[in-house]
Amino acid sequence: MPNPFVHVELMSTDIDKAKQFYGQLFEWNLEDVAIGGGMGYTLIKPGNGTGGGMMQHPLPGAPSTWLAYVDVPDIRKATERAKSLGAKIKRDVTEIPGVGSFSIFEDPTGAVLALWQQTGK
Numbered sequence: 001m002p003n004p005f006v007h008v009e010l011m012s013t014d015i016d017k018a019k020q021f022y023g024q025l026f027e028w029n030l031e032d033v034a035i036g037g038g039m040g041y042t043l044i045k046p047g048n049g050t051g052g053g054m055m056q057h058p059l060p061g062a063p064s065t066w067l068a069y070v071d072v073p074d075i076r077k078a079t080e081r082a083k084s085l086g087a088k089i090k091r092d093v094t095e096i097p098g099v100g101s102f103s104i105f106e107d108p109t110g111a112v113l114a115l116w117q118q119t120g121k
Contacts, residue, residue: 012057
């Protein structure tokens with residue numbers, strides 16, 4: 001598969017409740033990490049398969065939601081291509097220093113998806 005799903009992320013209205021629920025439901029190994037700016041992040045380490053993360057939803061009043069990330073070789077080119085095909089860019093290319101870059105778009109049908117390029121690729 002040329003562009004696999006590489007990460008799934010939960011933005012939750014109650015991160016503690018979500019961690020308890022999913023940790024018990026799936027027996028995931030959850031690891032809290034600092035991501036700067038006073039924000040916390042919890043890595044989801046399922047043991048095999050695609051991992052992910054959880055965080056407190058950054059938009060007050062927005063519902064909890066899962067977001068999938070697709071690996072791309074050139075984040076800027078892929079983001080522009082999505083836009084040229086009718087996507088609405090919800091978050092333009094954003095770098096996570098030393099880790100990678102992501103962008104988020106809404107496709108022409110209203111579905112939201114994220115793109116990911118790992119640093120050094």
